Amino acid sequence: SQQGEEDPQALSIQEGENATMNCSYKTSINNLQWYRQNSGRGLVHLILIRSNEREKHSGRLRVTLDTSKKSSSLLITASRAADTASYFCATDRYSSNTGFQKLVFGTGTRLLVSP
Amino acid sequence: DTEVTQTPKHLVMGMTNKKSLKCEQHMGHRAMYWYKQKAKKPPELMFVYSYEKLSINESVPSRFSPECPNSSLLNLHLHALQPEDSALYLCASSQQGRTEAFFGQGTRLTVV
Numbered sequence: 001s002q003q004g005e006e007d008p009q010a011l012s013i014q015e016g017e018n019a020t021m022n023c024s025y026k027t028s029i030n031n032l033q034w035y036r037q038n039s040g041r042g043l044v045h046l047i048l049i050r051s052n053e054r055e056k057h058s059g060r061l062r063v064t065l066d067t068s069k070k071s072s073s074l075l076i077t078a079s080r081a082a083d084t085a086s087y088f089c090a091t092d093r094y095s096s097n098t099g100f101q102k103l104v105f106g107t108g109t110r111l112l113v114s115p
Numbered sequence: 116d117t118e119v120t121q122t123p124k125h126l127v128m129g130m131t132n133k134k135s136l137k138c139e140q141h142m143g144h145r146a147m148y149w150y151k152q153k154a155k156k157p158p159e160l161m162f163v164y165s166y167e168k169l170s171i172n173e174s175v176p177s178r179f180s181p182e183c184p185n186s187s188l189l190n191l192h193l194h195a196l197q198p199e200d201s202a203l204y205l206c207a208s209s210q211q212g213r214t215e216a217f218f219g220q221g222t223r224l225t226v227v
Contacts, residue, residue, distance in 0.1 A: 031214050042119075042205060042218035043158065088157055092214045102171060103148075103216055105157035 004089055004106030012112045019076040021109040023089030024069075030092055032065055032072050033103070037086045046074075046087075079113045086110050121206050121219035129227055130196060136222045138189040138206030146170075147189040148216065149181060150205040158205055164189060165211075196226045 004025040013019055025032070031050050035043040049056045049065045049072065056063045062075040076083055089106040119140045128134050138147065146165045150158035163171035164183040178200075180192040189206055203223055207216040 033215065035218075040203060040221070040223065042121075042220040043207075043216075044218070045215045048215060102160060102163065103214075104160070108155075108157050110155075 004091060004104070006087075006089060006106040006109050008109060009107070010110045010112070012114065013079055015079060015081055015113055015115050017079055017113075019079050019083070019111055019113070021074050021087055021111070023072045023074070023106045025072075025089070025091045025106070026070065027091070027093075029067070030094055032063075033090045033092070034061075034063060034072075034074050035088045035090060035105075037088065037108075039085070043088065076111075079111075081113050081115045083113050084111060119206055119208055119217050119219035121204075121222050123222060124220065125223045125225075127225045127227060128193065128196065130198070132196075133192070133194045135193065136191040136204055136206075136224075138191075138219055139187055140208045140217070141187055142208065142210070142217065143186075144208035144210050144217070145186060146209045146211065147183065148207040148209075149189070149191055150207065152203040152205060152221070154202075162191075193224075196224075198226050201225045 004023050006023050031048050033048045034046045037043045047058045047063050049063050060077045065072045086108045088108045090103045093102045122137045148163050149161040151161050152158040160173050161175045162181045167183045178195050182190040203221045205221045206219040209216045
């Protein structure tokens with residue numbers, strides 16, 4: 001399976017603290033994405049990092065990518081209670097037959113931010 | 116309009132019922148997807164449609180039957196489901212050449 005592994009599975013922090021979650025994957029990639037899912041709802045795309053990039057920022061989010069180790073990390077700085085959600089990394093497998101990508105999601109990290 | 120709309124939000128059906136899940140997007144995306152998500156698990160790809168044609172079927176049982184009537188609509192027809200098919204069913208779309216997927220809010224399906 002191409003499915004990635006994320007750790008920790010669950011993370012509980014206080015508001016204002018930073019949250020770091022890690023993702024490891026198995027095959028070579030074009031891009032790696034991070035998604036957020038509030039409880040039982042749809043996923044929201046957060047950030048995409050290309051295979052030739054090592055670090056990317058978006059607001060309070062910082063993503064790193066190490067293709068030699070096949071791993072990525074997502075850092076959320078100054079966390080808020082509203083950041084409570086599950087976070088998934090996703091790698092894409094491009095299909096030359098269809099011209100579209102197939103996303104494969106990691107196992108996810110459940111983040112709880114307490115006020 | 117950057118939304119993917121799924122209906123219904125919740126569905127309870129018996130094992131002998133036939134029902135359909137619906138998904139709609141008006142972003143001009145030509146790829147649409149069905150994912151299945153069990154509790155505390157990641158989404159798993161079921162089907163991919165590109166340009167209204169079925170491109171990928173991830174060995175999904177025939178009791179799930181997808182349909183793409185036009186470039187904006189995607190249906191998932193359900194028949195003779197099992198209780199283990201209870202899950203959150205997510206629809207998504209993406210633009211060709213872009214890898215970011217836009218997801219709907221999902222349909223919470225319970226099979227009794």
